[in-house]
Amino acid sequence: MRNKEEIKALLEYFRATENKDLKFDEQAIYTAYEKNDDHQSLAIKILSIFGGILASLALLGFLFITGLYDSTAGLLILGTLLIVGGIFINTIYNTTILDTISVSSYIIGFVLLTLGLFKMEMTENTVTLICILIAAVSLAIVRSYIIAFIAVLMISGGILTLIILNHNFELIHLYTSLLAIMLTAIFMKEAKIITLHSVFSKLYNPVRIGLVFSFLAGLVFLGNDFIEVSGDYIWITSVVIILAIMYVLSRLFEVLNISQTSQKAGIYIVTTALLLPTLLSPAISGALLIILISFLVNYKTSLAIGMMAFIYFVSRYYYDLHFTLLTKSILLFSSGILFLGLYLLTHKKLTTNEKV
Amino acid sequence: MKNLQREDIYLISRHSNMSEQVIEKTLKENIYHDKKMWQKFLRLFFITLGIGFTTAGIIFFFAYNWADLNKFAKLGLTEILVIATTLIVLLPKINNTTRHIVLTGASLLVGVLFAVFGQIYQTGANAYDFFLAWTLFITLWVVVSNFTPLWLLYIVLLNTTFFLYTEQVAKDWPAILVITLLFLFNTAILLTFIFLDKDKKIKNIPKWFIYILALVSVTFATMGLIFGILDGYDPVFPVLFPIVALVFALGIRHGIQSKNGFYLSVIPLSIIIIISALLLKISEDGSMLLLVSLFIIVSVTLVIMNLINLQKKWNHEK
Secondary structure (H helix, E strand, O other): OOOHHHHHHHHHHHHHHOOOOOOEOHHHHHHHHHHOOOOOOHHHHHHHHHHHHHHHHHHHHHHHHHOHHHOHHHHHHHHHHHHHHHHHHHHHOOOHHHHHHHHHHHHHHHHHHHHHHHHOOOOHHHHHHHHHHHHHHHHHHOOOHHHHHHHHHHHHHHHHHHHHHOOOOOHHHHHHHHHHHHHHHHHHOHHHHHHHOHHHHHHHHHHHHHHHHHHHHHHHHHHOOOOOOOHHHHHHHHHHHHHHHHHHHHHHHHHHOOOOHHHHHHHHHHHHHHHHHHOOOHHHHHHHHHHHHHHHOOOHHHHHHHHHHHHHHHHHHHHHOOOOHHHHHHHHHHHHHHHHHHHHHHHHHHHHHHHO | OOOOOHHHHHHHHHOEOOOHHHHHHHHHHHHOOOHHHHHHHHHHHHHHHHHHHHHHHHHHHHHHHHHHOOHHHHHHHHHHHHHHHHHHHHOOOOOHHHHHHHHHHHHHHHHHHHHHHHHHHOOOOOOHHHHHHHHHHHHHHHHHHOOHHHHHHHHHHHHHHHHHHHHHOOOOOOHHHHHHHHHHHHHHHHHHHHHHHHOOOOOOOOHHHHHHHHHHHHHHHHHHHHHHHHOOOOOOHHHHHHHHHHHHHHHHHHHHHOOOHHHHHHHHHHHHHHHHHHHHHHOOOHHHHHHHHHHHHHHHHHHHHHHHHHHHHHHHHO
């Protein structure tokens, strides 16, 4: 939220950067700032989500006691009404104040609808598909941060559920590879996406953070034992992620002013050599990808998430290795020395570059 | 242009015909990290990974041989590590942040030392005296370095020591008494730091530190009151209640005076949870659950509405 003088200064700044043909709808900008409570403090976001969850729990308890669970029609009708209500409260009164109401209504609606559908003896697959469909439709309608975020999580959660229910575990490689490409594209093409349409610029932030979480979920599944992914195709995900990292590196060269082909080739080779040992655990390179793209666009939330994921996945990697402690110790020690060497090398290179 | 936020670019681009190139350029100049930041980041990234992996390698090496070492070697090795890190802290050439980080590492090693001692002489893990010793022996370092993460470690240790004492020694203390004492203790620390910050006795106390302390204090207050309500009003309850009421009132006042939305959202949320528990204590049937759910929605909405209005007011005043 800004006051009038600040908005004026902002518009002046933009006029100065592009003098020709730049048109503002100044009135709309002022009213947008006046109304704008999109950008709330974290405290308010957490307050509305917490309040929403607590209220939903109490309401679900009420419905349970009153015996609504016995009536299929009641569950279906109330569930649909609550989902629609949750979406429309947000589109009509576009304000953060009503977020608590719309979030709790949306979540309870989903729970009730799912229960109702199961009562109709539908298969788990159909129910999951319907949930994905509803989440996708609501993503197209809503403009609110929290609902869009929940809808993205619901869609990717639904896809993961489908993969697990049908024991098509190999599809998880497709899921993580596609998400790696989508994430890279969305982070790198920020300017293009938000200028395409005003809807995209409203949905950009929640969808971006939602996709980060979805990607992480895929990586966690790949790295854990609760689904049996055969090792035969695991390298596919790794290769896609490593290629994405290479693309990010090519963007990084522009920022760092590295133009010599030999230097570029050297960096590509060193990176590939470093990442090759992790070919069978794509989670590590995936977390690295999140760190790099988040730092490139200066997005702190997902940078922090990426770093935590990186530490977790690296420790799991060494924990899971079937070597003796002595071999592990040698492996760790030599990679440590390698990184220290890289530090000294880049330290020299980057400081000499600065002088030139 | 200083202070240009991502949200500003988004909002203005929605109401103008700015081209992709202009936005790309604005983002690059104002939001994205530049060459300098990347150099800093890469250096930090490599040195952290380097030191992290190398120490992990060394620790694994000792772990491999650990069972075969005798008592003297085990204790001696850990003590040498403590002494070596402390000596690094005393080197005149390193900068202050590194010095503090190394001292925090040394404080953790003191804990390791006591753990090794406990393992050799079978004093029993988790015993409160282990944490008491650890706390006591790093006190001087904490006070001298005045480094916030070290203070946080110290406060966590104090809380753990006290909690384990009530679990292992003072077993007959009622739970609400333990929670009340924890609440009083953490609130006292919080108030001390807030006043030190106000009087500029200690420079640069980070906000997150005060927020964590406040969250801990509010959490214990909420837990204590809910426990008292659901458990049939223990004799401690009449003491706890007025103190919590007073602290919450002061907290709200502090929030309004310092124009800080944090206190104004955490304290009302705690009050809402306590009132919901009270309502559920009165009756647990269906209509009460409906009432609780409506109460939460309405009260949270009111709190957020007030917060937004306050923020608008503060914004115009600045």
